[in-house]
Each structure stands twice: as C-alpha cells, then as structure tokens.
Amino acid sequence: MGFGDRLEQAAAAKKSCLVVGLDPVLEGLPGEVTQALRGAASGGEGLTARAGAAFALFLSEVIALVADVAVAVKPNTAFFERYGAAGWDSLREVCRQAKKAGLLVIADAKRGDVAHTAAAYAEAFLGDLPDTLGPHVDAVTVNPYLGLDSVEPYLRLAVPRGKGIFVLVRTSNPSSRDFQDLDAGGRPLSLRVAEEAARWGEGLAGRSGLGPIGAVVGATAPAQAAAIRALMPASFFLVPGVGAQGGKPEDLEPYFLPGGRGAVVNASRSILFAFQSEEGRKLSSWREAVRRAAIDTRDALEAVRERCRG
Amino acid sequence: MGFGDRLEQAAAAKKSCLVVGLDPVLEGLPGEVTQALRGAASGGEGLTARAGAAFALFLSEVIALVADVAVAVKPNTAFFERYGAAGWDSLREVCRQAKKAGLLVIADAKRGDVAHTAAAYAEAFLGDLPDTLGPHVDAVTVNPYLGLDSVEPYLRLAVPRGKGIFVLVRTSNPSSRDFQDLDAGGRPLSLRVAEEAARWGEGLAGRSGLGPIGAVVGATAPAQAAAIRALMPASFFLVPGVGAQGGKPEDLEPYFLPGGRGAVVNASRSILFAFQSEEGRKLSSWREAVRRAAIDTRDALEAVRERCRG
Numbered sequence: 001m002g003f004g005d006r007l008e009q010a011a012a013a014k015k016s017c018l019v020v021g022l023d024p025v026l027e028g029l030p031g032e033v034t035q036a037l038r039g040a041a042s043g044g045e046g047l048t049a050r051a052g053a054a055f056a057l058f059l060s061e062v063i064a065l066v067a068d069v070a071v072a073v074k075p076n077t078a079f080f081e082r083y084g085a086a087g088w089d090s091l092r093e094v095c096r097q098a099k100k101a102g103l104l105v106i107a108d109a110k111r112g113d114v115a116h117t118a119a120a121y122a123e124a125f126l127g128d129l130p131d132t133l134g135p136h137v138d139a140v141t142v143n144p145y146l147g148l149d150s151v152e153p154y155l156r157l158a159v160p161r162g163k164g165i166f167v168l169v170r171t172s173n174p175s176s177r178d179f180q181d182l183d184a185g186g187r188p189l190s191l192r193v194a195e196e197a198a199r200w201g202e203g204l205a206g207r208s209g210l211g212p213i214g215a216v217v218g219a220t221a222p223a224q225a226a227a228i229r230a231l232m233p234a235s236f237f238l239v240p241g242v243g244a245q246g247g248k249p250e251d252l253e254p255y256f257l258p259g260g261r262g263a264v265v266n267a268s269r270s271i272l273f274a275f276q277s278e279e280g281r282k283l284s285s286w287r288e289a290v291r292r293a294a295i296d297t298r299d300a301l302e303a304v305r306e307r308c309r310g
Numbered sequence: 311m312g313f314g315d316r317l318e319q320a321a322a323a324k325k326s327c328l329v330v331g332l333d334p335v336l337e338g339l340p341g342e343v344t345q346a347l348r349g350a351a352s353g354g355e356g357l358t359a360r361a362g363a364a365f366a367l368f369l370s371e372v373i374a375l376v377a378d379v380a381v382a383v384k385p386n387t388a389f390f391e392r393y394g395a396a397g398w399d400s401l402r403e404v405c406r407q408a409k410k411a412g413l414l415v416i417a418d419a420k421r422g423d424v425a426h427t428a429a430a431y432a433e434a435f436l437g438d439l440p441d442t443l444g445p446h447v448d449a450v451t452v453n454p455y456l457g458l459d460s461v462e463p464y465l466r467l468a469v470p471r472g473k474g475i476f477v478l479v480r481t482s483n484p485s486s487r488d489f490q491d492l493d494a495g496g497r498p499l500s501l502r503v504a505e506e507a508a509r510w511g512e513g514l515a516g517r518s519g520l521g522p523i524g525a526v527v528g529a530t531a532p533a534q535a536a537a538i539r540a541l542m543p544a545s546f547f548l549v550p551g552v553g554a555q556g557g558k559p560e561d562l563e564p565y566f567l568p569g570g571r572g573a574v575v576n577a578s579r580s581i582l583f584a585f586q587s588e589e590g591r592k593l594s595s596w597r598e599a600v601r602r603a604a605i606d607t608r609d610a611l612e613a614v615r616e617r618c619r620g
Contacts, residue, residue, distance in 0.1 A: 111388070120335075
C-alpha cells in the first residue's frame with residue numbers, strides 16, 4: 001500500500017489527524033526523568049550519554065501516552081543530533097518504539113542535497129538496507145531549494161516501500177516570507193514549489209487519491225494554504241506551527257481536502273512540555289498533562305474535520 | 311579573528327584555496343582499508359561499526375596526505391549519517407583529526423529549520439558547549455529557503471567564535487535551475503538570495519573585507535557566478551562541483567575577488583577516490599593517487615588565482 005493510502009487509513013481508523021512532534025530539550029524534561037539519570041558520569045561523553053538516555057526514557061513514555069490518540073510522531077533530528085552519536089542512538093530507539101506502538105513515524109530532517117548525497121540521506125532514513133541501522137521511518141521532510149534531482153533519490157527508495165516524503169512548501173516561521181512569498185513569475189515562490197512538487201508526484205497516487213509526495217504547509221499561513229491545496233490535490237499536508245508557534249486548529253479548514261481528509265497536524269512543545277503550562281501544572285503528573293494536551297488537541301482537530309465533512 | 315579573515319589568512323599562508331570534500335562511500339574504499347576490518351562482526355550493529363571505523367581510518371590518512379596541500383576539508387554529513395551513531399562518531403573523529411592537522415573544517419550539512427530548531431543544529435555543529443561533543447567545526451552550510459530567522463541562530467554562535475556559515479545560493483546540480491533560476495521580481499531567485507544574504511552580513515566583515523556569511527556557488531554555473539560575486543563582495547564563496555560533477559578550474563575566474571581572494575574550491579570524489587581513476591591506477595598506491603590528485607587540483611586552482619592577480 002502506498003504512503004498516502006497508509007496515512008489516510010490510519011487517520012480514519014484512529015479518528016485522529018494529530019502528529020506529536022518529538023523535539024526533546026534536556027532542560028525541559030520532567031524532574032523525575034533527569035533525576036533517574038543523575039548517577040551517570042558528567043562532562044563530555046557522560047553528559048551526552050545521559051542526554052540520549054533521558055530522551056529515550058522520556059519519549060518512550062510519551063509514545064505510550066499518545067499511541068491511541070495520535071496517528072504519527074514526528075521526531076526532529078536537530079534535537080537528537082545536538083548530542084551526537086548518543087543522540088542518534090536515542091533517535092533510532094524512539095523511532096523503533098513508536099513503530100512498535102502502532103504509530104507512523106515522520107523524520108523531520110529537512111534535508112536537501114545533490115543527487116549523489118541525497119541518496120545517502122535517503123538510505124539513512126528510508127532504507128532498511130542490511131547495512132543501515134536506521135532510524136527506518138515512514139516519511140522524511142525534504143527541502144526543495146535544490147530541485148527535482150535532489151528529491152528523486154528519496155522517491156526511489158520510498159515508493160516501493162510504501163513510504164513518503166513531505167516537501168517544504170510554506171513553513172511556519174515568520175521569515176518564511178523572505179523567499180517563499182517572493183513573486184516568482186506571477187505567483188509566490190511557495191506556489192511554484194507546490195506546482196512543481198505536484199508534477200513530481202503525477203501518477204503515483206493510490207486508491208485514496210493521495211500519493212507519496214506530501215507538503216509541509218505551516219499552520220501560520222491559512223491564507224496561502226487554500227491556494228497550495230488547490231495545486232496539490234494528491235498530497236497529504238503536514239501542518240506544523242500549532243501551539244507554541246501560534247497556529248490555531250480552528251483556522252485549519254483550508255488545509256484539508258473535502259471530507260476532512262488529506263492533512264495531518266503537528267504539535268510539538270504544547271504536548272511534549274504540557275506539564276510546564278499553567279493548566280498542565282494543575283494536573284497530578286506530567287504524564288496526565290501530556291495525555292490531556294494530546295487528547296484536547298486531537299479533539300480540537302477532529303472538530304475541524306467534522307466541519308469539513310458537514 | 312573573524313571567519314572571513316581566518317580563511318583568507320589560511321589560504322594565503324598555504325598558497326591554496328583547495329577544499330577536500332570528505333564524502334566516504336564504503337564500497338569505494340581502498341581494499342587495504344576494508345581488509346583491515348574484515349574481522350569485525352557483520353550484520354546490523356557490526357556492519358555500521360565497521361563502516362564508521364573504516365571511514366575514520368581512511369579519512370585520517372587522507373587528512374594527513376592533504377594537510378599541507380588543502381586549506382580546509384568539507385565532510386558531508388549525509389555519508390556519515392547513513393551509518394547512524396557509528397557514522398556520527400567517525401564524523402566527530404575525522405573533524406578532530408583535521409583540526410589537529412591544521413585544516414579548517416566546513417561541515418556540509420545544508421541544514422535549514424525554524425529558529426528554535428536551528429539553534430539545536432547550530433549547537434550541534436558550532437557550539438563547543440560543555441554538553442555537546444561536536445563535531446565542532448569552523449563553518450557549516452545552511453539552506454536559505456526558510457529565511458533570516460532560520461539563519462540567525464547559527465550567526466549568534468558563529469560570530470563570537472570566529473566561525474562562519476555558507477548559505478546555499480546557486481548549487482552545482484542540474485536541477486538547481488528548477489527554483490534557483492526562477493524569475494523572482496526581475497532577477498533569478500539565486501540572486502535574490504545573494505542580495506538578502508549580503509544584507510544579513512552587513513557590518514560583520516573583518517580586516518580582509520570578508521565576513522562570516524559565505525555563499526555556496528556551484529562550479530557548474532560560471533554565468534551566474536559573476537552576478538552573485540557583485541552582490542556579495544564581503545562573502546567567501548565555497549565552490550563545489552569541480553571534478554566528478556563536471557566543473558573545471560579554468561572556468562572559475564569570476565568566482566574570485568580581485569587578486570584571487572575570497573573563494574575556496576571543493577573537490578570530493580576526484581581526490582578521495584583518485585586511485586580508481588585511469589590515471590590513479592597507474593600510480594604505486596592509493597595514497598600516492600590521492601596526494602597527486604590534491605596537488606594537481608591545487609595547482610590548477612593556483613593558476614586561476616595567478617590569472618586573477620595579474
């Protein structure tokens with residue numbers, strides 16, 4: 001089954017389009033988690049080993065807490081990479097745990113390089129070749145600035161494995177306008193990227209009408225979303241920027257296809273660190289706060305999908 | 311001393327603007343290197359550990375062979391990342407060796423993400439904070455698609471440490487034209503990126519007139535290079551695409567500032583795997599082939615710089 005069909009089926013079965021972003025920050029972890037590792041050696045190797053272990057410990061609990069609420073998790077490689085090899089080991093473990101818990105895994109890596117190099121990145125994330133350990137994820141985010149030949153190596157590995165990619169079309173950060181909004185021959189650059197990426201995916205859609213090439217479209221750009229949606233009817237949207245970055249679930253109707261299909265929405269810090277919020281601190285444990293935030297976000301998103309259906 | 315001054319000074323002292331790209335591929339290593347590791351366990355963990363060790367072994371020899379010929383090395387993270395944590399450990403070791411050998415190190419990571427995430431990438435590569443192990447490199451390549459706020463976190467760490475970044479402006483791959491050549495308000499997108507990136511670096515140039523924000527400009531685009539050069543007088547160019555990708559040293563005059571300053575030129579496969587070429591196979595050892603290729607490329611580049619001077 002192709003990636004679009006797999007994601008659509010999972011979202012329907014779980015009645016959820018929530019993606020939980022796994023962006024761990026050592027200083028933000030619950031005291032209980034860092035406490036458990038206090039015995040570890042400190043300085044250099046000890047510190048990074050401790051960070052890697054703390055991430056794996058914390059995120060495996062988060063995964064268990066959200067497994068029935070979310071359709072996927074989205075670990076961002078930066079937060080693991082920051083701790084070098086120890087971070088990479090914990091990224092791999094976290095992806096393995098998420099898969100075991102029945103979640104799809106989207107590696108938010110935003111890679112983009114020439115074909116020869118892109119092939120190595122594709123193997124790192126999508127390969128499951130005998131000589132790669134993974135993380136072997138279901139999809140990876142890619143940057144379009146280098147054009148088609150920088151994206152093809154991912155598709156070559158992804159398509160036969162039922163995996164996919166999400167092309168950055170319109171990102172959620174304020175400076176996205178610096179280049180993505182530039183007028184490029186009568187329409188903003190982000191729409192030119194949308195148009196091209198749709199062409200790259202022609203003929204690859206599955207039974208759901210959705211294919212292996214998705215699009216990252218920030219929750220902070222609802223005005224652009226409708227235009228991108230029109231150009232990319234066969235693409236899943238991965239929508240970041242809800243929560244800490246200011247995007248609101250109730251603004252997301254234009255991101256969905258008719259019937260509330262074709263989009264998944266990510267929240268990272270507002271779920272992962274829910275226990276630090278005013279509301280979260282009132283609850284009895286960090287676990288309750290995380291699960292409550294995930295359920296509330298899922299419900300808010302399901303209400304939007306319900307509106308799309310009606 | 312700022313990054314522009316450091317790189318200019320190193321290129322002058324060494325009479326070289328050659329950067330050797332470290333893009334290791336397991337199947338391409340000299341038989342002698344893979345032979346030495348044959349005893350290692352195979353399958354899964356064993357295979358990646360072996361790859362990581364083989365890369366460190368091979369590249370530490372390459373570094374010694376080119377240390378007096380090149381001004382810098384440019385490991386591309388993809389080829390290490392492909393082997394997960396073992397790859398990351400060898401990347402760190404390779405960067406450490408290169409620094410010890412008196413080479414500057416440019417991590418070709420091409421990262422690009424929202425500010426909060428970019429800060430984690432910046433710490434991973436440029437930080438030398440007590441809780442990161444590195445690689446702690448002198449500069450990192452970054453993708454501009456997300457705009458200024460995605461680049462600022464690198465500058466915040468780089469500038470006080472005399473380190474720098476290279477913004478992808480015009481890449482060396484054939485599909486670079488998909489978006490980088492799009493007309494964006496009267497000039498190609500790559501020139502708009504050049505213009506913006508120059509603005510980001512205003513007031514940051516050192517005594518050499520060169521600052522911490524460099525530009526990646528592919529050797530395969532000499533027509534665009536002169537226009538980018540005019541817009542970015544305070545930026546070092548990092549020029550990939552010579553050798554295997556078809557760029558020729560003799561076409562590179564427009565990439566330099568007057569006097570042959572302000573650009574460094576990367577060759578990866580044509581040096582690293584020189585022993586596989588027809589000419590390289592005639593030499594007595596893989597080491598001789600690597601060193602010969604490095605010297606020949608440096609000399610071809612110095613001839614261009616000589617022309618710029620006179």
